[in-house]
Amino acid sequence: MKKLSLRTLGLITLPLQLVLFRFLCAQTQWIEAVFVPGLFYPLTRFFRLITGPIPFSVGLVFIYMLAGLLLVLLIRTIRQIIRRRRSLKDALLSLLAWSSPAFFLYAITWGLLYYRQPVSILLQYDTAPATPEELRQLCEDLVEQTNETRRQLTDSAVYAVSPATLLEKAPLAYSHARLPFLDYRTPSIKMATGSGLLAYMGTSGIYTFWSGEAHVNRINTNADLPAVTLHEMAHQMGFASEDEANYIAWLTGKNYPDPLFQYSARYSVVWRSLRRLGNVDSTYAQTLYRRLDPAVYRDAEIENARWDPYRNIAQKYVITPFYNLFLKANGREYGVMSYDQVIDLIIYERRKKE
Secondary structure, eight states: OOOOOOHHHHHHHHHHHHHHHHHHHHHHIIIIIIIIIIIIIHHHHHHHHHHTTSSSSSHHHHHHHHHHHHHHHHHHHHHHHTTTTTTTHHHHHHHHHHHHHHHHHHHHHHHGGGGGGHHHTTTTTTOSOHHHHHHHHHHHHHHHHHHHHHHHHHHHHHHHHOOOHHHHHHHHHHHHHGGGOOOOOOOOOOEOOHHHHHTTTTOSEETTTTTTEEOOOOOTTTTHHHHHHHHHHHHHHOSSSSHHHHHHHHHHTTTTSHHHHHHHHHHHHHHHHHHHHHHHHHHHHHHHHHHHHHHHHHHHHHHHHHHHGGHHHHIIIIHHHHHHHHHHHHTTTTTGGGGHHHHHHHHHHHHHHH
């Protein structure tokens, strides 16, 4: 009997995995009740236990090395095809075969998490569409609260704090939240290795699901860094959707008794809320923009100055469209615009309190 090759095994299991994955994506209650606590949490904690003590970004170093290896293999494969030492069909079959174990790792460490129960259900929110009046009231309150928390901070209290200190404090914000689905343990939070490269890609933070690490770009200013850190930690807790990660960063940051974390939580959403209001009531949005404290504008100018050297055409025409397609392929209807849906979640939260 002929022995089954690894390539043949990969080609057989890949379509079976895809069918099973689509089936499981519809089982949101099973994902929430069984998969997340029974498989994802133990697995990601195991990864973090290994990578946490290592001072550099294991997951990012791996992807840089993998990208280099894939480039070498691509060039070599193209040369083999041109010289007719290998057929295009054979190369494509090998690619599909290797995709099988890669897809399996992706599915159990990240892919299924896009289909867990929404945080709005976990928190029992009323998810009726936000009204223009609710949006106006939210923007008014956010502008007032952002100004208030910024006035509690001197410039040195914002910018003299070391990023390492902020990363050390971030897990305490999760423990202070006291929500059962935010039981954060075994930290693995890093200043990203290769931050400049990530900045050229427009990335302020990234979670590498194959290593369990939350990476924060060194380009971030301290006004935004706590919120970015809490966002990436939300991914570590199994919340793949960007709007929900933004909301958890808001929820944990604003309730943590540290003025800089409270300010960062509000600073990160006030601009999103005002942009959205501009689509509904541009005149009133401009009025609220003018109410923002000069120090808040100064923080935004410092942030833009840090990021401006890294903005490029590839971000706009290659990276963002690709990421937009990736999110939509994973059930995120609004793609990259889903980041701004954090505003809806904040409005739902306000409704419940009222």
